[in-house]
Amino acid sequence: MTDPTTDPKDFVAGIDSNAHKSPTRVVFVTRRTSAQVKVVDEEEVQTYPEVLFRAIVAIEVLTIALVGAALLFNAPLEGIADPSHTPNPAKAPWYFLGLQEMLHYFPPVVAGVLVPGLVVMALIVIPYFNINVEAEGLFLKDRKRRLLIFYLAAAGLSLFLLLFDVYVALAPTLIVAGFMVLAAQSSPQSPSAFRRYLAAKPLSYWIMTWFLFELAVLTAVGTFFRGPGWSWVLPWRS
Amino acid sequence: MAKTIASYFDELRGTRVWRSVFRSGTGSSTLHRALAVQQNVFLHLFSTKVRTRMLSFSTTWYLGTLTFGTFLLLVVTGIPLMFYYHPSVPQAYADTKDLEFVVSSGLFLRNLHRWSAHAMVFLVFAHMFKVFYRGAYRPPREFNWVIGVILLLITLLLSYTGYLLPWDQLAFWAITVGSNIASAVPVMGNKVHFLMLGGNVVNANALLRFYVLHCMILPLVAILFVAVHFWRIRKDGGLYSHQSEPQTVTAGPVPAAAKGGQFQ
Ligand code: HEM
Numbered sequence: 001m002t003d004p005t006t007d008p009k010d011f012v013a014g015i016d017s018n019a020h021k022s023p024t025r026v027v028f029v030t031r032r033t034s035a036q037v038k039v040v041d042e043e044e045v046q047t048y049p050e051v052l053f054r055a056i057v058a059i060e061v062l063t064i065a066l067v068g069a070a071l072l073f074n075a076p077l078e079g080i081a082d083p084s085h086t087p088n089p090a091k092a093p094w095y096f097l098g099l100q101e102m103l104h105y106f107p108p109v110v111a112g113v114l115v116p117g118l119v120v121m122a123l124i125v126i127p128y129f130n131i132n133v134e135a136e137g138l139f140l141k142d143r144k145r146r147l148l149i150f151y152l153a154a155a156g157l158s159l160f161l162l163l164f165d166v167y168v169a170l171a172p173t174l175i176v177a178g179f180m181v182l183a184a185q186s187s188p189q190s191p192s193a194f195r196r197y198l199a200a201k202p203l204s205y206w207i208m209t210w211f212l213f214e215l216a217v218l219t220a221v222g223t224f225f226r227g228p229g230w231s232w233v234l235p236w237r238s
Numbered sequence: 239m240a241k242t243i244a245s246y247f248d249e250l251r252g253t254r255v256w257r258s259v260f261r262s263g264t265g266s267s268t269l270h271r272a273l274a275v276q277q278n279v280f281l282h283l284f285s286t287k288v289r290t291r292m293l294s295f296s297t298t299w300y301l302g303t304l305t306f307g308t309f310l311l312l313v314v315t316g317i318p319l320m321f322y323y324h325p326s327v328p329q330a331y332a333d334t335k336d337l338e339f340v341v342s343s344g345l346f347l348r349n350l351h352r353w354s355a356h357a358m359v360f361l362v363f364a365h366m367f368k369v370f371y372r373g374a375y376r377p378p379r380e381f382n383w384v385i386g387v388i389l390l391l392i393t394l395l396l397s398y399t400g401y402l403l404p405w406d407q408l409a410f411w412a413i414t415v416g417s418n419i420a421s422a423v424p425v426m427g428n429k430v431h432f433l434m435l436g437g438n439v440v441n442a443n444a445l446l447r448f449y450v451l452h453c454m455i456l457p458l459v460a461i462l463f464v465a466v467h468f469w470r471i472r473k474d475g476g477l478y479s480h481q482s483e484p485q486t487v488t489a490g491p492v493p494a495a496a497k498g499g500q501f502q
Contacts, residue, residue: 042289042290042291043289043290043291044287044288044289044290045287045288045290045293046268046271046272046275046286046287047271047275047281047284047285047286047287047288048271048272048274048275048281048286049271050288050293051284051288051293052281054293054300055300055303058300058303058304058307059303059304059306059307059310062304062307062308062311062357063307063311066308066311066350066353066354066357067350069349069353070346070349070350070352070353071346071349073349073353074338074345074349075348075349075351075352075353076408077334077335077338077404077406077408078406078407078408079406079407080328080331080405080406080407081327081331081405081406081407081409081410081440082407082410083410083439083440085407086411087407087411090411090412090414090415091411091412091415092412092415092416093397093398093401093412093416094356095359095363095394095397096398096416099419100415103419107422108418108419108421108422109422109423109424112419112422113419113422113423113424120387120391123366123387123390124383124384124387126370126375126383127375127376127377127379127380127383127384128380132375132376133376133377135373204370205371208367208370208371212367215363
């Protein structure tokens, strides 16, 4: 923002206040931007009792469901811990089985330390990147360069996974990359609603979706499809 | 003559004892209802009003609320479980067996605790993705997102430390597999592994450490961060909605569909 003292006409100020609804808002608008307040006043309800009531109902429904599950299904309890007798396979809790599946392909420093560390770091920095905050369709701007980078990254990653025989992670990668190609071929003017939707998706959306997909597939494979010696098994044939 | 339950409740709220406990007093005016939230140490974490639209199921799927619900259930079932459990080898296993066969409703307690724990891990992931896909991590909510990531890690640690406590084969080997990963940390891997287990293998020391973390430290830390998480929602201007943010749009052509089509 330019210093208003040097050019007093470089901004306009407005005050909007309605003490019943919201605290005073002061808006400064510089010349280069135009403010657009899309919804000024929205209908509101009191936290007490309306919102609390809904929260309690939601929690009660959840409680009923979990009580039902607790009555119907017993938590597993096996024989006493025996360090001299290793079960095959020895599995971590289900939410770590995606990691365990990766340990099958990569050395522990990579699959157990580097990858989870990077995932946590990536999650933390999401809101600090302006590209995520502005969230414009990935291929709408600077199209050529971005397409090139995307093709290189997708091919590099796929090749890497292929080299290490990680077909389990390759499949989701290829599927998401396929949708990204479709997104690149679509535009906000596209007649199909689905393609307009794809075209509007920013980079963070694609990365997160890829991550979600990998997480779900790797966890499911580790949980249901891995047996003795981490070999493939079919869950309905055990 | 016909006294409604509501009028009894109002009477109750007018009594001296009630007034000494709750500062907001009787009345159902907007002011009183706002005070009921604002003057309560727990409720004042929340704002006194919420945009009606944010309450619709589709906005949040109530996933954060449900995550909190599982946490409450885990505390409520966890405390009685603690009454019957000794964190020592081999007593821990015997106690778990007793819960199953001797303690009345012990099996139910344990089942409910276990399924709630799985539900919490699932819900916390679901909540995170839901928050992401509606773009609710945006400024000024960046830091609440970071607090969320911390809560995700705490949830995983809570579940992981609890997994060892039954001291059965499943528990022992799951923790062995998981803790071996710690050894892979460059340079100080073995030290980390040792610190975590209180030994080079999963043993009685590890059980005690996991017990203290699971029943004491991690729940307290979780409560602290959940409180900050809720309070930040209020401070960051309530739940995020794409339309109600005062937006500053840079001049220049912006494809209509690209702007309007996201995070509905
Ligand atoms: C113990 C775990 C957690 C609990 C109990 C919890 C609880 C809640 C609740 C009740 C809300 C209100 C709206 C809603 O239901 O979505 C909320 C909002 C939010 N949560 Fe969480 N949460 C947890 C973990 C997380 C995680 C893992 C993240 C992300 C990494 C996160 C990020 C957020 C953000 C950014 C908001 C604000 C959304 C908005 O402004 O619309 N939370 N949380």
